[in-house]
Amino acid sequence: MTQTTLRVNEHGLVQHADLQHLITALHDKGYQVIGPTLQDSAVVYDEIDSIADLPAGWTDEQDGGTYRLKRRDDAALFGYTNSPQSWKKFLHPPRRRLWQAQREDAESDFVFMPENGTLPRYAFLGVRACELNAIAIQNTVFTKGPFIDPMFKALHDAAFIVAVNCIQAGGTCFCASMDSGPHVHSGFDLALTELIDADRHVFLVEVGSRRGAEIMEQVPFEPAQEHDLAAVRRIESAVADDMGRTMDTTDIKQFLYDNVNHPRWDDVANRCLTCSNCTIVCPTCFCTTVEDVTDLTGNQAERWQRWDSCFTLDFAYIHGGSVRALARDRYRQWMTHKLASWIDQFDSSGCVGCGRCITWCPVGIDITEEVHAMRESDTTSAEISTLNMV
Amino acid sequence: MTTVESIESVLERHPFFKDIEPRLVHQMAEHASLSSFETGQMIFRQGEAANQFYIISKGQVALEVFAPQQGAIPLMTLSDGDVLGWSWLFEPYIWHLDARAMVETQTITLDGAGLRAECDHNHELGYHLMKHSVEIVVQRLQAALMQVIDVYGLKKQ
Amino acid sequence: MTATVAHSPTRNLPNPMLPNPYRVQRVRKETQDTFTLELEPANGQSDFHFAAGQFNMLYIFGVGEVPISISGDPGKPRKLVHTTRAVGVVTSAMQQLKRDDMVGVRGPFGNDWPVVEAQGKDVVIVAGGLGLAPVRPALYHVLNHREKYDNVVLLYGTRTPNDILYRREVEKWRARLDVDVHVTVDRAIHPWRGNVGVVTRLIPKSPFDHLNAVAMICGPEVMIRFTVLELERRGVLPDNIFISMERNMKCATGFCGHCQWGPNFVCKDGPVFRYSEIKPFFGQRGL
16 A cells, blocks of 8 residues: 655655655755765765766775775765765855945944845755764754854754765764764654665655655655665664774763873874864864955955864964964864863764764874874873963 | 060061971070161161061061162062061072162061071071071062063953 | 745844944043043944943954953943953054944953852952953942942052053042052052062952952963962962953854863853862963
8 A cells, every 4th residue: 555645753765766856846845955966086065956966886985084986886876975075064154244334434434234145945965974963063052052143043944954874884984983873863854774785776764854754745655664674774783883983982071181281192293284174074163263354445344254273373362372372282172172172062072973084184183093092091180270380 | 575575476476487486486586676667768788788687567668679770670569477588598698689668667677697696506497497488589489470471461352 | 056045034033243333432541552442332322231241342344353341330331341452453443443433342242250149258359450451340340339248359460550550540449448459560660659569469468358258360361370379378269269261252152162261162151260160271281
């Protein structure tokens, strides 16, 4: 007997040939669909029109400082691990104007003009578990504190999320250690698991929201059988067991707080170029700075926000100099923030184990290896408060 | 004699004489006298023999350096309860700074030369005096270092 | 194709990044390089309510924005008062402002001095240099409600007598019988006849009960560090010592990440911190 609708938490099976209906349905609902596609020898997230834009039959090879596309021996659409850049660039854009101000001439008053333009409604196709967690983490940063970033909130709340479960782990992945993957559990509208073998190429769809259920009304599907769900569970546990990296997160907050003067910080500082690649590719890094600009008349002013990085010297500048003058200070700030102080600030780790900072570090610094090396020689210094006194 | 008695009781309570047994404090009180200085009066001058030290009972004293073009430059001010002078305890027993009463000032003046001689055969007394003197030197040094680094220079907006 | 549907729900939310227009009522030179701005809203009269210790982001057209603590009287919300030093591009432009010029104001941001917690206790305010500006609202508050506090002590240190902020006001406070005001300078200049030496030297002799005092410290970090040491030596508990911290700030709302200090965002968790809570990493280099 054919089922025509799916409710939240229900599963359906969509044939490869019918997946285009999903994209069409999203377009019809007014979404701008963003998905994985091949560009510049990488899988990137960009606007897509059809299933044909997806990187069918491609995967990637990732390691410290290494990323390379490779052919798969099947035609999987989501057979890569993750894209160099995350969905961050859509919800928290690298550059955006905050407001404008205008005056007649240098003597006259000025007025502020807020950004009231329309914002795109995104549908993200192919959000991995780690990325889903990263989006939730940034949502906490921008909307759960004393202030709300109205633009992030608008983009985030409007975004339709089609999550995709990983069918393989990448060389720098460690989401299993961070408890943020590889399987998606919540926070999506629809979740797909790609099931591909000699006999079939199908997608098991789980409905995560009423919005998702509505879209599924436009997509042909068959009921999912118990053996389909079992196949998904097998994939999940196989991927979890195959992580390229691991990290021991036991009591990691206090561990890092206690090891503020560990010699390993000097060691990593000798390798770190403070290039800020890791912060750019990190899906949770949220820091920004602002630029005030004027046009040539000097009567039209704008304020722009752009991504910033705690690896720059200017980042912690206060009159007289930078608070974090050494590479050691800056690497320590980044890693301690990710893994320790984030927990105090936002009740979760700031790391989702996606491995991008490892893959895209030009010198292959590996956050999991740094934690491991420190644990090997714990220098717990409980009393540090008066170290610098005369 | 009431003066010695009152001096002794002041000395007993003063942190400089903490841990020194009453017998010795009594001994020191015998080397002590009360002094008072008019506003502007020099208590000691740079280059003079340093044979005494002072516990300021009331008043304010400036430690100064004199520069020909700039006149007297006050480096630090001392007031009630402060101990003035340590050059009496260290060779060559010469004052390195000028001390001037900024207001009418009363002190207990202790005979440093006499105590010095006493310390030479009473090492326990010498130890306690040296220990407390060094404490004062350390405090002044720390304060002086902070003056040198211009501690208020870099301030928030 | 770009399927963009009209969608601007941002309109319903207050935008913490958008400044409000204010007008300069008065610019007053304080010392050689410091000045005070008095501002009022450009769009009609409305009071600016703030708590002692909070700060604003002040914007100069086309130049930029800087965090500046509010240094006026929280009991007089008509007037928005800021004192700062011309040290960078923005504050230098600020120094050129004249009456009726416009500035942008966002705020107030941050937490406040523990003026409520200090009720019934001795209040010891230790300020260094321009650090008197951020703590002046606390002193105003305490003096406005003088009967609620025991001894009130202000210890203030500056480089030279010419660097004393709000000089006439400090002299007025010093003349009061219900406040102990002690000022000290690093370098005396004729005709200075007061204390010479760093501000920490005033602590051992100040008239307060160390077991029943709340201390509020504002000044450069090094000064704070030595002041805390001296207060602890005097027996004041770390729970009762409060300091005001400075870090780079761009947004003041906890979004930009610049002002992080250990687990804290100075803009929203501070700028005032209870010493016992930050003691483990206070003074730690490069944090």
